[in-house]
Amino acid sequence: MLERVESLDRKGTFGRFGGRFVAETLVPALEELERAVAEVLPSQTFRRELSELFDNYVGRPTPLFEARRFARSVDPDGASIQTLWLKREDLCHTGAHKINNALGQVLLAKAMGKTRIIAETGAGQHGVATATAAALLGLPCDVYQGEVDMQRQAPNVARMELLGARVRPVRTGSRTLVDAMNEAMRDWVTNVRTTYYCVGSAAGPHPYPTLVATLQRVIGDEARAQCLARGTLPDVVVACVGGGSNAIGMWKAFLDDADVKLVGVEAAGRGLDTNEHAATIHRGRVGVLHGAKTYVLCDEFGQIVPTHSISAGLDYPGVGPEHAALRDSNRATYMAVTDDEALSAAHDMARTEGIIVALESAHALGAVAEIARRDALARGRPVRIAVCLSGRGDKDLSTLASHGRC
Amino acid sequence: MDRCFADLERAGKKALCVYLCVGDPSLDESVALALAALDAGADMLELGVPFSDPTADGPVLAQASRRAIASGSTIERVVDAARDIRRQTNAPLVLFTYYNPVFVVGEARVASLAKDAGIDAMLVVDLPPEEASGLRNACAARGMGLLPLVTPTSDAARMEAILRLSVAPFGAPRGFVYAVSMTGVTGSSAADVAAMGRSAETIRAMFGMPVLVGFGIDGGESARGAAGPRGAGPDGVVVGTAVARRIEQGVSQDERVRLVRTFVQELRQALDA
Numbered sequence: 131m132l133e134r135v136e137s138l139d140r141k142g143t144f145g146r147f148g149g150r151f152v153a154e155t156l157v158p159a160l161e162e163l164e165r166a167v168a169e170v171l172p173s174q175t176f177r178r179e180l181s182e183l184f185d186n187y188v189g190r191p192t193p194l195f196e197a198r199r200f201a202r203s204v205d206p207d208g209a210s211i212q213t214l215w216l217k218r219e220d221l222c223h224t225g226a227h228k229i230n231n232a233l234g235q236v237l238l239a240k241a242m243g244k245t246r247i248i249a250e251t252g253a254g255q256h257g258v259a260t261a262t263a264a265a266l267l268g269l270p271c272d273v274y275q276g277e278v279d280m281q282r283q284a285p286n287v288a289r290m291e292l293l294g295a296r297v298r299p300v301r302t303g304s305r306t307l308v309d310a311m312n313e314a315m316r317d318w319v320t321n322v323r324t325t326y327y328c329v330g331s332a333a334g335p336h337p338y339p340t341l342v343a344t345l346q347r348v349i350g351d352e353a354r355a356q357c358l359a360r361g362t363l364p365d366v367v368v369a370c371v372g373g374g375s376n377a378i379g380m381w382k383a384f385l386d387d388a389d390v391k392l393v394g395v396e397a398a399g400r401g402l403d404t405n406e407h408a409a410t411i412h413r414g415r416v417g418v419l420h421g422a423k424t425y426v427l428c429d430e431f432g433q434i435v436p437t438h439s440i441s442a443g444l445d446y447p448g449v450g451p452e453h454a455a456l457r458d459s460n461r462a463t464y465m466a467v468t469d470d471e472a473l474s475a476a477h478d479m480a481r482t483e484g485i486i487v488a489l490e491s492a493h494a495l496g497a498v499a500e501i502a503r504r505d506a507l508a509r510g511r512p513v514r515i516a517v518c519l520s521g522r523g524d525k526d527l528s529t530l531a532s533h534g535r536c
Numbered sequence: 537m538d539r540c541f542a543d544l545e546r547a548g549k550k551a552l553c554v555y556l557c558v559g560d561p562s563l564d565e566s567v568a569l570a571l572a573a574l575d576a577g578a579d580m581l582e583l584g585v586p587f588s589d590p591t592a593d594g595p596v597l598a599q600a601s602r603r604a605i606a607s608g609s610t611i612e613r614v615v616d617a618a619r620d621i622r623r624q625t626n627a628p629l630v631l632f633t634y635y636n637p638v639f640v641v642g643e644a645r646v647a648s649l650a651k652d653a654g655i656d657a658m659l660v661v662d663l664p665p666e667e668a669s670g671l672r673n674a675c676a677a678r679g680m681g682l683l684p685l686v687t688p689t690s691d692a693a694r695m696e697a698i699l700r701l702s703v704a705p706f707g708a709p710r711g712f713v714y715a716v717s718m719t720g721v722t723g724s725s726a727a728d729v730a731a732m733g734r735s736a737e738t739i740r741a742m743f744g745m746p747v748l749v750g751f752g753i754d755g756g757e758s759a760r761g762a763a764g765p766r767g768a769g770p771d772g773v774v775v776g777t778a779v780a781r782r783i784e785q786g787v788s789q790d791e792r793v794r795l796v797r798t799f800v801q802e803l804r805q806a807l808d809a
Contacts, residue, residue, distance in 0.1 A: 141666065151635055151662050153592040155687040155719050158694055302598060308589065315591040320720040322689060418636045418662070419589065431610040432637030433588040 142336020144455035210502035212512035226521030232259035234345035239326030252307030253443035254286025256330030261295035331373025332450035335421030346379025372444035397439035398466035406438035440469035441489035488521035551772025559609020577804030585633035594723030622654030647674035657681035665701030681711035723777035736770035750774030756806030
């Protein structure tokens with residue numbers, strides 16, 4: 131899986147996106163990381179260790195589950211959906227795909243001789259995953275989280291603290307993920323010699339988008355093999371997109387399958403026509419945020435604008451640069467699902483399949499009916515869809531309850 | 537700018553560069569504050585474009601940025617303020633910014649606006665030289681410099697890379713090297729003054745340009761410490777956060793102007809002592 135560390139021989143660009151736009155202090159640290167990614171990741175020792183952890187600690191491979199009742203609830207006559215598979219990343223240890231990346235990066239940090247881990251988190255899943263990896267590998271860990279997110283994701287704050295991490299509340303700006311990322315970067319600039327910054331999404335300066343995608347690729351590799359074991363590839367592979375790590379991880383394995391359509395689902399919040407959404411690819415412009423050139427939600431003067439999503443994990447004004455390139459090349463297409471549609475999908479999934487999904491994943495599920503309808507129309511037959519169910523929804527119970535969905 | 541440094545060298549003086557986040561608390565007042573700082577002894581100004589997500593800045597300048605954005609400050613308005621300042625002074629003016637405002641408004645457009653307003657050089661804090669060729673050329677074509685930054689994490693190989701990549705096309709003025717005194721954000725404290733002096737001399741020899749040290753200078757004593765003795769160490773200092781703190785403290789424009797003026801005088805006296 132890690133033999134193919136892509137794009138490291140370049141400037142970390144994906145078409146006109148990506149690159150490395152950081153304070154000069156951080157450039158040597160990113161160069162050091164780039165060397166470590168190229169040397170350590172493909173090494174047998176690292177691969178063996180990570181693979182062993184994936185199998186016996188994370189619980190990989192995660193199942194591919196056929197969600198028949200949910201499929202019928204969104205497509206009662208079966209005109210659009212032949213098969214709906216869920217790649218069950220919610221069954222990973224800590225409850226989300228984030229652990230794949232966090233374990234890989236903390237293991238890499240250890241190999242690099244770093245003595246402290248920092249991370250930023252929105253929904254808390256990446257924070258929990260990083261705190262878990264740091265506990266397992268014996269490194270101290272500080273996690274930055276916006277105050278608003280700490281309130282709406284209280285169970286994850288408790289988890290991180292139980293795991294021994296220090297959760298550092300961020301009280302600036304919108305007090306959400308974007309501010310937590312700013313604060314983590316400030317910490318990193320200050321402590322760059324000893325500290326490893328475990329970035330949570332396939333975003334940020336080179337080599338992070340490549341590193342995260344390489345570590346998350348395990349999702350798609352497994353899903354593809356599991357689909358083939360059932361006799362066929364899916365027609366469409368769907369995943370939610372905030373920064374976009376679960377989507378990139380799921381899609382990497384299918385990029386060369388020209389007939390497999392890739393669809394990302396962004397957070398439309400209270401609607402794409404309002405200012406309260408986090409649909410960067412739909413409404414963003416090309417800009418530079420947190421170290422990479424990509425689509426960002428900013429005004430005509432280059433100021434980043436506030437975002438909104440009911441899902442803390444999608445509430446981010448940027449997107450990984452590879453997504454920006456996939457959109458430009460039309461290899462992937464993107465849709466947007468509102469808060470209400472995501473809440474409905476989460477409710478339906480719980481009632482039809484007994485799976486309580488994270489609100490991030492609920493966005494992907496909220497788009498399934500429309501994606502299936504369009505693709506079935508194009509192909510002239512009901513289609514096979516694989517959805518990355520990126521995380522479980524325990525953390526979102528209070529949000530679901532407050533919207534009358536429990 | 538080159539002439540300003542030559543004059544300072546002849547006079548045996550260290551340069552004092554004051555950073556102002558333009559638009560904090562208002563654009564008009566920034567012009568008044570800039571002129572007061574120059575009148576009180578600053579040799580040059582860094583005019584800061586506020587940015588919503590200033591990851592290289594500590595809480596004081598981040599807050600100043602927020603106030604400036606709230607007051608309607610944009611890169612174009614900062615340039616307008618620079619034009620007002622230029623009408624009243626010959627002091628070197630540096631446009632200090634994060635990259636996104638430049639990229640979104642357009643590199644060529646920003647370079648043209650800046651040149652027309654009388655700005656001498658630009659400094660973009662999150663634009664490593666590898667990514668800077670477009671803006672560097674746009675600046676050079678208009679006779680402006682794009683100032684290089686070096687930091688304590690820049691080892692010899694990295695400094696060579698910065699130097700190689702920072703060479704502007706023929707004819708562009710050269711300006712100075714901004715030496716960040718520590719690994720940290722603006723407004724952090726406790727820089728290693730002795731190490732800074734040594735590294736400034738290495739940097740000057742390597743780049744063949746004056747070196748100004750910034751980050752962590754909060755008063756006369758630290759300015760004097762950072763600048764080092766005459767004829768040695770860096771060519772001057774940049775002070776930003778400590779100025780923003782004075783602006784934050786003042787309750788009226790008169791008081792803010794007075795606080796900044798008094799503070800800059802203190803810095804000047806310390807540097808000249």
